[in-house]
Amino acid sequence: MSQKCCKTMNSSIMKKIFMGISGLLLCTFLIGHFAGNVLYTVNADLFNIYAHKLVTNPLIYVAEAILIIIFLAHVVTGIRLTIQNYTARSHKYYLKVKTGRGSTFASSTMIYTGVLILAFIVAHLINFKYGAYYGTTVDGEPMRDLHKLVAQFFMIKLNIGWYIGAMVVLGIHVSHGVWSAFQSLGLGHITYTSYLKVIGKIFAVFTVIGFSAFTLYALIQGGY
Amino acid sequence: MGGLSDKKITLNLKIWRQQDGIADGKMVDYRLNDVKTDMSFLEMLDLLNERLIREGEDPIAFDHDCREGICGACSLMINGQAHGPEAETTTCQLHVRKFKDEQTIVVGPFRAEAFGVHKDLMVDRSALDAIVMAGGFITVATGNAPDANAIAIRKENAELSMDAAQCIGCGACIASCPNAAAMLFTSAKVSQFALLPQGKIEARERVRTMVEKMDDLGFGNCTNEQECEATCPKGIKITNIARMNREFIKSLF
Numbered sequence: 001m002s003q004k005c006c007k008t009m010n011s012s013i014m015k016k017i018f019m020g021i022s023g024l025l026l027c028t029f030l031i032g033h034f035a036g037n038v039l040y041t042v043n044a045d046l047f048n049i050y051a052h053k054l055v056t057n058p059l060i061y062v063a064e065a066i067l068i069i070i071f072l073a074h075v076v077t078g079i080r081l082t083i084q085n086y087t088a089r090s091h092k093y094y095l096k097v098k099t100g101r102g103s104t105f106a107s108s109t110m111i112y113t114g115v116l117i118l119a120f121i122v123a124h125l126i127n128f129k130y131g132a133y134y135g136t137t138v139d140g141e142p143m144r145d146l147h148k149l150v151a152q153f154f155m156i157k158l159n160i161g162w163y164i165g166a167m168v169v170l171g172i173h174v175s176h177g178v179w180s181a182f183q184s185l186g187l188g189h190i191t192y193t194s195y196l197k198v199i200g201k202i203f204a205v206f207t208v209i210g211f212s213a214f215t216l217y218a219l220i221q222g223g224y
Numbered sequence: 225m226g227g228l229s230d231k232k233i234t235l236n237l238k239i240w241r242q243q244d245g246i247a248d249g250k251m252v253d254y255r256l257n258d259v260k261t262d263m264s265f266l267e268m269l270d271l272l273n274e275r276l277i278r279e280g281e282d283p284i285a286f287d288h289d290c291r292e293g294i295c296g297a298c299s300l301m302i303n304g305q306a307h308g309p310e311a312e313t314t315t316c317q318l319h320v321r322k323f324k325d326e327q328t329i330v331v332g333p334f335r336a337e338a339f340g341v342h343k344d345l346m347v348d349r350s351a352l353d354a355i356v357m358a359g360g361f362i363t364v365a366t367g368n369a370p371d372a373n374a375i376a377i378r379k380e381n382a383e384l385s386m387d388a389a390q391c392i393g394c395g396a397c398i399a400s401c402p403n404a405a406a407m408l409f410t411s412a413k414v415s416q417f418a419l420l421p422q423g424k425i426e427a428r429e430r431v432r433t434m435v436e437k438m439d440d441l442g443f444g445n446c447t448n449e450q451e452c453e454a455t456c457p458k459g460i461k462i463t464n465i466a467r468m469n470r471e472f473i474k475s476l477f
Contacts, residue, residue: 085403088444097304102454188466
């Protein structure tokens with residue numbers, strides 16, 4: 001029984017389902033992250049209070065653990081898929097040309113954009129979560145001045161450049177990822193698939209422009 | 225309809241030659257003159273083979289049967305594409321007129337770990353039969369055939385089932401998939417039954433055993449690249465893959 005269960009969990013369709021669910025959950029995380037960023041543009045104190053409440057809430061550890069599990073599931077399954085798919089055709093073609101009617105730049109580069117996003121996330125955590133600690137006091141309560149850190153970080157134009165570059169990579173990844181996730185979860189349909197593709201592209205553009213806008217806002221607004 | 229053409233062209237062919245399933249193969253160059261543009265791609269290979277036989281050489285082995293685009297026997301990677309560059313066209317229905325005079329054409333066998341090469345361009349696609357044998361059938365008591373209209377079937381489902389059943393099992397979807405996945409083939413075979421009342425009875429076991437067999441045979445995993453749909457000579461849609469995913473998810477509960 002357990003062997004059968006193991007086989008089911010390892011089946012090619014289950015891997016698709018893992019990728020789809022984890023990918024969509026990570027997309028919802030992006031929306032949450034975006035909403036948090038919006039506070040940056042509203043008010044420095046509000047942004048700092050939000051960040052403070054987020055990290056001091058004991059549930060943050062549970063949330064972070066879930067996020068890490070989802071993220072690792074996505075990364076590990078992605079790497080496994082890539083290795084298995086590579087070995088599924090050990091004798092490579094002498095000549096292979098794409099039809100031009102199917103695969104796209106985004107769909108054929110998922111593992112590369114994925115690895116770049118992974119590298120970006122590590123850098124992003126080092127830059128901010130584990131970055132310099134500036135203190136401030138809001139309404140008598142001492143807390144981290146994350147707003148200052150962000151503002152100072154994006155004073156450097158090079159940082160803006162590679163952050164926007166990373167967002168473009170993320171945009172390419174999700175432009176295939178979103179509809180692909182729905183297809184993997186069995187929601188592909190003769191009519192709706194085209195809508196799902198459009199939704200994926202809108203989400204990709206929203207990701208690139210939305211997140212990039214914050215870096216430029218931080219620059220225009222100036223540092224401390 | 226322009227009627228027959230007397231036009232003849234010269235082709236520079238690069239063809240994969242391999243003695244048997246174990247031997248190493250290599251690309252061999254052939255220059256073929258006086259190829260009528262009205263010839264099908266396979267007739268062009270026949271022409272070359274006739275010359276090779278006359279010259280006392282071993283003719284090129286390739287798969288073919290009906291030569292009218294319905295049997296799924298012909299294969300070939302032609303200039304890097306399964307069944308050549310034309311959409312919804314099998315190799316036997318591809319014509320020389322689609323190529324230019326003095327054009328170089330690279331011809332090789334379909335490749336996947338689950339496929340083997342018997343000889344030259346002949347591909348062992350018995351893995352596809354194994355997938356079908358794993359569950360691509362319905363179990364019924366034999367006897368008199370029931371009336372065709374005894375079981376009511378929704379028109380839309382009947383159409384979709386027929387669309388899926390158009391799959392001729394040529395393996396082009398696998399050959400052109402960057403991952404050598406057999407999802408489109410398997411999903412077509414799952415779908416043609418899943419859409420009909422007769423197929424629903426064993427739907428749960430069918431999708432599980434067929435997917436399990438597909439995985440065991442060493443086919444790759446689907447990453448929704450859609451090259452399969454783009455290259456399928458019968459226009460099988462990837463919505464069948466979504467349906468198979470749904471069937472698989474349903475089978476978990």
